[in-house]
Structure formats: C-alpha cells, structure tokens
Amino acid sequence: MKHKKIILSIASLVTINSYAQVDLESLLRRYAHYDIVSYIGDFFGPIKLKNRIISYGFTEYYLEDGKLMSKDQFCFSEYKANIPFQAKTDDKFTRAIEPEVVEMEFMQTNGEILIHRPETPTLLGVELDDYTQDFPTDPNDPRFIDADDDGKPGVTVNLTFKPFVDEELYIARKEIFSYDLKKMKNGILAGTVRDRSQQYIIGASKKDLVTQSNPIQNPDLKKSPIYLIPLKDRDLEIDCDELKIKRKSYFPNRDRSHKGFYRWYEK
Helix, strand or coil: CCCCCCCCCHHHHHHHCCHHHCCHHHCCCEEEEEEEEEEEEEEECCEEEEEEEEEEEEEEEEEECCEEEEEEEEEEEEEEECCCCEEECCHHHHHCCCCCCEECEEEEECCEEEEEECCCCEEECECCCCCCCCCCCCCCCCCECECCCCCCCEEEEEEEECCCEEEEEEEEEEECEEEEEEECCCCCEEEEEEECCEEEEEEECCHHHCCCCCCEECCCHHHCEEEEEECCHHHCCCCHHHHHHCHHHHCCCCHHHHHHHHHCCCC
8 A cells, every 4th residue: 555645834734833842032033034036927939037036124023922923024125037127126115015913833843943924915006905806907096006105106116128128117016925934053044935926017107018917936936035044133223224234244145145155154
C-alpha cells in the first residue's frame, strides 16, 4: 500500500499550538521590512513581462491581551522589469498603503519558530463598502479618491521609456497579501510573500494607455522573498525618511543579492 504525503501549511498547523510553547519574547520588537513581489504576464506576442516590486518599511510585533500582533508600515518602493520601461511612484503612494493591525499565527517545531501573517485586504485610491466589490467603471465615480495628494484620482504611476514615452497612469488597488516566516540564526525573520492584489486603471495622461492590466504573482514563490531585520537599538525610533537614509545598513544594494546579504548579515 502506498503512503500519501500530507503537506500542512503553517496556517493550518498553528491552531494546535499554545503561546506557552513559543518564545514570544524573542519576537517582540520593531523590524526593518524588506519584501519583493514578482509578477508575470503577457507583454507582446511570445514575450512575457516579468516585473517585481521591492517594498521597504517597518513591521512591529507586540503583545495585546496575550495575542501576538503585527503592525506594518510601508515607506518607499522600487520597480524592476525585464523590459526597458520604467515605472516610478512617489513615496506618498507607498505610504498611503496602511494595512490593518493583525493577529499573527505561529508555531514552534523542531526548534524553529514559524510565523504566518493572514491577509488583511487594504484599499488604495478607492472607497468600497467591502473589498470584494468590483472597482467602479466610471472614472468620475466619487469613490475614486486622491490617495497620494497629487490632485489626480487614485494613485499615480509615472511611466517612462526615454526618449519615447513619459506618461502617467492613475490607478486604484486592492492590496491583498500574506506571508510565512521562520527565524534565522542571526535573528532575521525570513520567508515568502503570497500576493493576490488587484488593480484598476482609472485614467492616464494619454488615453491609449487606459488598457486594463492585472498581473498575477509569479507562481515560483522563491522569487517573492520577505525579510524582517531587527532594528539596531539606536534606530528603534526612526521614521520612513531616516530609514531611506540608512537603507544600506539594512537592505541589499541589488535585490537579486538578497540571499547572500541576509545570510551573512550582522547586527
């Protein structure tokens, strides 16, 4: 008789664990947050668009009524792709993403602490009664809001392909992500991000650019890593602007070198 392998996710295992089994004190602190979400989609003919968004910010773990809570704050981001188009956003775009505080799920097995962050869908540039509602189709719908304070609906993405293209897209998004982590020997929490975010193009500086595109995450989750790096004692109270100045202290210069950077990272 053949034996079937049963694979359980962190989320399904966590319910059988009590807080007493996990060393929570080792998790309670403020971290520098670094994650990459890789996407893949059609571009032109057989050519695939492979792009990734690198996000920088903070994550704080603390106890509330005996529960392990997580608060995320995003500060700035970068866009990389396999084609020469450049997409840039103002830091106000990134900072307008304000995920809900969420209770974390966790367990300890074979001496390792495993952590799961559940989804907390966050609306950006649009106001809906529930995130499951469709985006409005009328670009003048009052539910589209100026989330980055630039006088345009939604949030603005600058598209450049010099010297041919220099335009803007105005988009709304539903930020829907979760992640799984485990603690490394050097104290860093490392793992992968799962992303189900959706976007809608409200308008553009050039009408031809208003073509709906909703890229999906690359199914190879190794291409969507996340790292939470314990902040140094002297940096525990820094804000987003200061983090940007100190980025070399916590983040790799090249996103593709993240594995080596954090493997040998020292506080």
